[in-house]
Amino acid sequence: MELQSTLIRPLEHGIEIQCEVENLLLNIYFILGETDFEEITTLVPKERFEQGNDIHVASLDESQDIEDEMESVLVNMQSEDTVIFFCSDENSFHTGLDFLNYHDSRAFIKPN
Numbered sequence: 001m002e003l004q005s006t007l008i009r010p011l012e013h014g015i016e017i018q019c020e021v022e023n024l025l026l027n028i029y030f031i032l033g034e035t036d037f038e039e040i041t042t043l044v045p046k047e048r049f050e051q052g053n054d055i056h057v058a059s060l061d062e063s064q065d066i067e068d069e070m071e072s073v074l075v076n077m078q079s080e081d082t083v084i085f086f087c088s089d090e091n092s093f094h095t096g097l098d099f100l101n102y103h104d105s106r107a108f109i110k111p112n
Contacts, residue, residue: 005102011043014093015109019100021074027082028100032093032109035059035086044082053080061088066095 005028008016014031029043035057044055058073060066073083087093090109097106 003099003101005097005100007102007104010109013109014087015097015102015106016043017097017100017102021077024077024079024081026074026077027080029082029084030093030096031084031086032090033086034088040084043084048082051080053082054078056081056083057086058083059086059088060092060096062091066092067099070096070099 003019003021005017005019008018008027011029011031013033014029016027016029019026019028027048031039031043037057040055040057049055054077056073056077058069060069070085073085077083085096087096093109094106
């Protein structure tokens with residue numbers, strides 16, 4: 001699976017990237033903290049909800065195979081879909097970004 005990721009914007013406790021995966025353009029958020037469904041509406045722009053594309057949510061932590069978990073989510077996505085990965089720890093956060101070939105700065109990332 002060939003992946004290319006680009007920074008869209010840093011967030012208070014995470015990052016928004018755009019990722020091209022096998023000719024699909026995906027909007028991906030990594031949030032450092034526990035899963036919080038109420039936070040989704042503050043993260044994802046209103047327009048993205050109105051476009052009708054799916055919004056997926058997953059939790060990542062060190063107890064699971066992070067790459068397998070991410071791949072199982074990504075294979076079910078269509079172009080322009082959004083996924084929010086809530087990461088319980090920094091290792092999961094960085095492993096997820098590494099899996100998506102994100103190589104830009106991570107200096108702004110702070111725990112939630």
